[in-house]
Amino acid sequence: xxxxxxxxxxxxxxxxxxxxxxxxxxxxxxxxxxxxxxxxxxxxxxxxxxxxxxxxxxxxxxxxxxxxxxxxxxxxxxxxxxxxxxxxxxxxxxxxxxxxxxxxxxxxxxxxxxxxxxxxxxxxxxxxxxxxxxxxxxxxxxxxxxxxxxxxxxxxxxxxxxxxxxxxxxxxxxxxxxxxxxxxxxxxxxxxxxxxxxxxxxxxxxxxxxxxxxxxxxxxxxxxxxxxxxxxxxxxxxxxxxxxxxxxxxxxxxxxxxxxxxxxxxxxxxxxxxxxxxxxxxxxxxxxxxxxxxxxxxxxxxxxxxxxxxxxxxxxxxxxxxxxxxxxxxxxxxxxxxxxxxxxxxxxxxxxxxxxxxxxxxxxxxxxxxxxxxxxxxxxxxxxxxxxxxxxxxxxxxxxxxxxxxxxxxxxxxxxxxxxxxxxxxxxxxxxxxxxxxxxxxxxxxxxxxxxxxxxxxxxxxxxxxxxxxxxxxxxxxxxxxxxxxxxxxxxxxxxxxxxxxxxxxxxxxxxxxxxxxxxxxx
Numbered sequence: 388x389x390x391x392x393x394x395x396x397x398x399x400x401x402x403x404x405x406x407x408x409x410x411x412x413x414x415x416x417x418x419x420x421x422x423x424x425x426x427x428x429x430x431x432x433x434x435x436x437x438x439x440x441x442x443x444x445x446x447x448x449x450x451x452x453x454x455x456x457x458x459x460x461x462x463x464x465x466x467x468x469x470x471x472x473x474x475x476x477x478x479x480x481x482x483x484x485x486x487x488x489x490x491x492x493x494x495x496x497x498x499x500x501x502x503x504x505x506x507x508x509x510x511x512x513x514x515x516x517x518x519x520x521x522x523x524x525x526x527x528x529x530x531x532x533x534x535x536x537x538x539x540x541x542x543x544x545x546x547x548x549x550x551x552x553x554x555x556x557x558x559x560x561x562x563x564x565x566x567x568x569x570x571x572x573x574x575x576x577x578x579x580x581x582x583x584x585x586x587x588x589x590x591x592x593x594x595x596x597x598x599x600x601x602x603x604x605x606x607x608x609x610x611x612x613x614x615x616x617x618x619x620x621x622x623x624x625x626x627x628x629x630x631x632x633x634x635x636x637x638x639x640x641x642x643x644x645x646x647x648x649x650x651x652x653x654x655x656x657x658x659x660x661x662x663x664x665x666x667x668x669x670x671x672x673x674x675x676x677x678x679x680x681x682x683x684x685x686x687x688x689x690x691x692x693x694x695x696x697x698x699x700x701x702x703x704x705x706x707x708x709x710x711x712x713x714x715x716x717x718x719x720x721x722x723x724x725x726x727x728x729x730x731x732x733x734x735x736x737x738x739x740x741x742x743x744x745x746x747x748x749x750x751x752x753x754x755x756x757x758x759x760x761x762x763x764x765x766x767x768x769x770x771x772x773x774x775x776x777x778x779x780x781x782x783x784x785x786x787x788x789x790x791x792x793x794x795x796x797x798x799x800x801x802x803x804x805x806x807x808x809x810x811x812x813x814x815x816x817x818x819x820x821x822x823x824x825x826x827x828x829x830x831x832x833x834x835x836x837x838x839x840x841x842x843x844x845x846x847x848x849x850x851x852x853x854x855x856x857x858x859x860x861x862x863x864x865x866x867x868x869x870x871x872x873x874x875x876x877x878x879x880x881x882x883x884x885x886x887x888x889x890x891x892x893x894x895x896x897x898x899x900x901x902x903x904x905x906x907x908x909x910x
Contacts, residue, residue, distance in 0.1 A: 402585035403518035407539040409578035410514030411546035417711040419564035435846030438708045439839040440501040445508030446835030452516035453824025461517040462583045469579025471510030476572035478503040484565035520824040527820030537751015547740035555733040691895040693833045698889030701837025702882035703803045717789040719869040742800030747808045766897035772805040773890035784879035848878035
């Protein structure tokens with residue numbers, strides 16, 4: 388029976404990993420985002436509006452799917468993720484294939500394309516929350532919660548690398564992204580429907596038993612070192628410990644009160660329980676704790692983490708969503724063909740995704756060592772990620788060569804991957820794994836807000852730079868206007884200042900426990 392449960396749990400974990408690998412595809416927008424302007428005639432501001440609204444839908448749906456995962460189970464949420472992503476990608480494919488491309492009609496399609504990309508974002512977040520809430524709950528008694536969360540998180544980051552490589556090998560010669568988006572629709576649907584057949588939340592009673600067995604196994608060597616004699620003593624001690632845990636669980640269950648103040652124990656109601664047995668006195672009723680959302684919203688640590696992610700992830704998402712546009716801006720002075728530019732753009736996206744994957748995986752393990760062996764708070768690593776993001780934004784504001792974008796992709800991939808591994812682990816540890824879906828869902832509103840602001844800053848800066856360059860050209864050459872780094876450098880100057888604010892908020896997360904402790908002692 389135990390081996391069957393272990394096999395089922397392993398299948399569930401593999402299923403969540405597969406769901407995450409096929410669900411983290413919203414960052415693929417950078418590989419086909421330039422087609423909104425080339426095929427449909429969108430301005431850069433309109434293109435970034437589509438990306439921003441998709442990010443809003445992606446992150447703002449997190450609390451809903453975190454709640455639904457705990458309410459109706461991860462299986463149905465994972466199925467919904469596959470359906471939503473299928474509809475979104477299929478609609479985008481149809482739009483690129485069938486919509487007319489006249490520039491004077493492009494503005495009519497902004498709302499339609501935003502809605503379709505929003506469906507992709509919502510589906511991606513549904514898969515993410517189902518997998519993360521399931522993993523956080525199933526591994527809440529494990530010493531390796533960081534690495535357990537880090538593996539699916541890293542695969543979520545690797546998703547863009549995998550599917551951008553697919554595009555570079557099989558779809559790069561297409562005139563538009565219609566066939567590629569159709570492929571994404573089919574893969575998303577099949578992968579999530581398959582994953583939904585195996586993913587499940589483990590029962591809390593089973594987790595408690597596993598935790599008890601692990602504690603007994605850890606205490607056995609210590610008991611032997613103190614001079615426990617013979618194997619029989621060890622067996623008796625293990626048996627008595629198990630009996631005590633079972634008796635204590637049964638006692639708490641029998642002494643739980645109904646809302647009317649009557650005991651819920653059937654033995655007491657029937658009068659069949661021997662009341663002469665010595666039982667501990669019932670503790671005085673304690674006032675009920677306020678709901679988790681109320682406690683969470685009043686916690687200054689929650690606000691510091693939320694605002695930190697607003698200011699940290701916004702500049703990072705601005706690069707992730709617009710790196711394809713930046714490649715085209717830096718490549719127009721080279722001798723690269725259109726196909727080579729497209730392949731280079733896909734490689735930049737793949738590089739960012741791969742290093743995001745690598746950092747998520749390695750930071751998940753390193754943060755466990757940092758926390759358990761060195762006894763240091765995980766928030767210290769968040770501060771280091773913010774410092775790396777500031778350096779990357781300063782570099783983006785001074786890009787001089789096309790190859791600089793590859794270095795930028797590495798830096799931002801490492802910074803984003805690290806933060807999005809550390810933040811959910813900190814959330815689960817601070818407010819409890821059983822509250823993870825709601826708490827992390829609220830905190831992930833931060834990237835939606837930050838990404839929206841920084842994407843619009845980039846779009847405004849780009850269109851302003853394009854207009855400035857066009858003003859110095861003759862009307863005959865106005866159709867051949869090309870932007871360079873001067874079109875996006877001002878945006879990253881602004882984003883650098885925002886990243887500094889993110890560093891300050893992450894430092895507040897690091898120092899908040901100490902501050903609250905000092906204030907509590909004074910009161």
